[in-house]
Amino acid sequence: MEAVPDITIWRLLAGFGLLVIPVALSLFVKLGIIRQLAIATGRMTGQLFLMSILLIYLFRWDNTLLNAAWVIMMILFACFSAMINSKLSFRKFFGPVFLSYFIGAGFVLLFFNRVIVNHENIFTARLLVVIGGMLLGNSLNSTIIGISHYYESIRKEKRRYLYLLSLGATQNEALLPFFRDAMLAALKPFMAGMATMGLVSLPGMMTGQILGGASPETAIKYQIAIVLAIFTAITVSVSLSIFMTSRKAFNPYGVLRNDYFKN
Amino acid sequence: MIQLQNVSLKFDKQELFNNLSVEVPAGGRLLILGGSGTGKTTLLRLLLGFVMPDRGNVIIDGEKLSLENVWKVRQKMAYVSQEMQIGRGNTERFIKEVFSYKNNRNISYDRSKLVSLLEDFHLDAGTLNKDLEELSGGELQRFAIIVTLLLNRKIYLLDEVTSALDQPLKELIVNHFLSMKDKTLIISSHDSVWHNRNFPTINLGNNGSSS
Known part of the structure; x- marks a missing residue:
């Protein structure tokens, strides 16, 4: 075509x-x-x-190092944006948030390029930068929803958290219900979108490929693969960012450090 | 035995406690009075190690509350506050989750005791088929108390637990706790049902100064 x-x-x-x-x-x-x-x-x-x-x-x-450097830049942008929007203190949480994007998007990106597309150069700009951007862009929204939901509900439902601790829960046991709620809040919108994909709208990547001359068969396979990849990247980066910030966000007595958050 | 030794604490520059010392023997009772903002809730949270004093010591059964023992000490206590928030989902599943906590695995889940406690507190057995979010404020309050009773703790910290209940239920709960002679009870309440029972009382005053 x-x-x-x-x-x-x-x-x-x-x-x-x-x-x-x-x-x-x-x-x-x-x-x-x-x-x-x-x-x-x-x-x-x-x-x-x-x-x-x-x-x-x-x-x-199409230089491998340059491409990788640009992906790192995108991760940094995503990090800043996520932290501003979820009111985390930069100084305390930059490391954990960066790592969770790096691992979440990075792993899925390499898997996509190596296993699914099976390109001989998985660091080529057309795959690394473009797919990386799609994974990060989508993870960003969900991480903001996930992290905000998690810490806001712990603060709003402080009595619930303290009650669970007083019932003998370890810190992780008391946080598990909050983690569950936050994960659901982060993942559900994307799953809802997944379920209607193709019926109401043709997703952007597929549209772009068809306009670019790819056959609908190729376009649809890429689209399915990218949706699976995005969902996994979201799951990994949201859960990791909650898990890793959580290790810093509480004092040794198990109480949320309010001074680590911006109001 | 619970001891506060010369505890001082400031909160947002406001002095809540200045050299406060209190002692409650095992099986003893203490009523905390005071206007809002005088630190009644904070005092209970000090005992749980959710808040640390600026100066002075909190001593539970002879052990000074510290990082080393705070998680263990919490297992001697039950803490229920007003306007409980417990979570979502089926009530009995919630109890089972509490019993699945690492620290609670040595306590066996006694369903018949649960059923009789529900009855004692005027909750019908169908409560166990409901979700937590279906319970009214008063039902949730009683449910939260029942869970702590199942865990059979030594020390009960009750923060305005009766405030949302009607008179017969208030009395029901007060009488239930008073019948447990071997439990230490520390109660913060405006509620007259707890008053005039000859409890040792501390009054935190009206504007944060302690006496």
Whole structure:
């Protein structure tokens, strides 16, 4: 199958013309989103533009070390974003969160490239950077949900936690129910999306491959594989990040250190 | 025996306890009175090692509460507070999980005792088929107490446990605890059902100063 033609700059600008409709609606019913929309559109365009330049060179040089370094950079971005959004103290939790992404996304990424795709160079930019980005992007949301849910519920349900400790639970035994709840909160949205995939929407990766000229058979196999990989990466990075931050987040008496969290 | 020796504690710059000393012999009772914010709950949490004093010692059965023994000492105690939060899921499964804790494996799960306790506390046997989130506040409160009674602890720390219950249930619970002569009871309560029972009492005052 043939790839779709490139979009010229002028025609892309025409694409921005579509925004006239939402802007008009916003003016008409006073949604008040124009400023925010302008910023978001600007950021999206700028970031993707920069990313395309970066990808052009990453693909051109296709240097293993450089590709790996970029994946590490992406992990760092994911880390910062997760920690800001889940109110963890940077200084105390950077290491554990970084490691859980590194292990979670890293393991699944290598498995995907080696076992599933079976490419001779698993560090090639097209696989490492692109698949790595998909795994990390998806793990990010779930980790934020998982970690926030975990620590918020321990704080909100402090009496429950202390009650379990007083019933003779070890710290891990008392934390297990909170861990379960947090994992479910993190995993359920993705599973719900999985169950309707293909019915309502064609997932982005598959759409992209078909537009790029791949046959639907190839596209669908990649799509299935990436969904399985994302789900596993999410499970590993959410559980590891909870497990590893938990080891630091409590004092030796088993009480949550509130000073390790931002309000 | 429980001893607080010259315990001082500040919380957010507010002095809660200044050289507080209290002694409760085994099987003894202590009633803690005081306005809200005077540290009644904190005092109970000190005994459990959930809060550490700035100065002074907490001594349980002759052992100074410390990192080395805090997890063991907690196993002598039961702690129930007001507006209990226990969790979710089936009530009996919750009890079984508690009995599966490493520290509780030597205690056998006595279902007939559970059933008779439910009856004592006016909960019907169907409670065991319900989920925790289906129980009302008062039912949950009694259920939380029952779980601690099944574990047969020596020391009971009761933090406003009767506040959400109606009068007959309050009396039921008070009488149940008072009938357990060998248990040490430390009670914090505004509730008049606990008052006038000739318990040794400490009053934490109204604004955090202890007497």
